[in-house]
Amino acid sequence: MKRAVKTLPTYLLIFAGVAGVVVFVFDLVGVEFFTKDPALIGLLILGVLATGIGIERATTLGRTESAISAIEAFLTNTAVTRRVQGKEEIYKDGIRLVGQAETRIRSVLVGDSMKAPKAFADAVAARLQKLSKQGKPASMVVILVMQKSALPTNFEDLVRERHEIYRRKGVGQFVSVRLIDQENPVGMDYLIIDRRHISISFTPTAETHMLMSSIVIEDQPEIAEQFADWFDNKLIPASAALI
Structure with a gap:
């Protein structure tokens, strides 16, 4: 026919x-x-x-x-992206991605250094400890984008308190925190796992830094490596070390 x-x-x-x-x-x-x-x-x-x-x-x-x-x-x-809604789900998904880290975790936090819950820091510390015990230590670099003149008076204490979570796990030397001083910081949060996964989070609501939505690009090294290079070659040189 x-x-x-x-x-x-x-x-x-x-x-x-x-x-x-x-x-x-x-x-x-x-x-x-x-x-x-x-x-x-x-x-x-x-x-x-x-x-x-x-x-x-x-x-x-x-x-x-x-x-x-x-x-x-x-x-x-074969869609490479998916959307995650709500702060709890965003960090729950972030914890899952952290569990796949092998070499380096890169994080950008805009406007609020303490927006990530303690459970997320615990998951990062546990993953870094596991990799260290396996003889293949990984690292984490956190870049805070905030207005330095508007930081709370106890800012450094808050950062050290969070960093203590990693030190107690014996991986404090693998975690560094840096600051980009930006007046009226505006931007999105990034979680870049190795050169494989990316989570881009933001809030559509004014006057708050609470995350509401996230776009996750998973298992796409050709995309993730560009974000990793941007982080390493642009953000790190533009930031100052805190810890």
């Missing part, structure tokens, strides 16, 4: 071509082979041509639509 559909347009076009040649030859030698008006014969030939071309276009369009549908299905099934 498929073969018939594919070859029918060709047969119709051949028939139209032959009919046109026959009409032309008989008209040239003066033989009135057809009793109908030549204009009607021409209309017939044009009709056959249009039918052949129409069928060809229809079958080609069908194949094109099928190909497009297949591509759309492929892209849907």
Whole structure:
């Protein structure tokens, strides 16, 4: 059946071509082979041509639509991003990603140094400790983007208190905290795991730094490595060490 559909347009076009040649030859030698008006014969030939071309276009369009549908299905099934909603779910997913770290955890926090819950710090400390015991220590670099003149008076105490979580696990030397002084800091938080995963979190609400939404790009090293390079080559040189 498929073969018939594919070859029918060709047969119709051949028939139209032959009919046109026959009409032309008989008209040239003066033989009135057809009793109908030549204009009607021409209309017939044009009709056959249009039918052949129409069928060809229809079958080609069908194949094109099928190909497009297949591509759309492929892209849907291999989507590289997903969305996470709500602060608790964002950090829950972040803890899961931290559990896959092998070499380096990179983190950017904008506007509030303590927005990550203690459970997240505990998960990072546990992962770094596990890797260290396996003889392949990993590191974590945290960059805070805040207005230095507006920091709370106990800011350094808060940072050291959080850092103590890592020291108690014996991995304090693998964790560093840095600061980018920015007036009225605006931006998104980033969690970059090795050069494989990225979580980009933000809040759409004014006057708060509480995270509300996150876009996660997982198992995409060709994308993650660009974020990692941006962190290492742009953010770190622009920051000052706190711990």
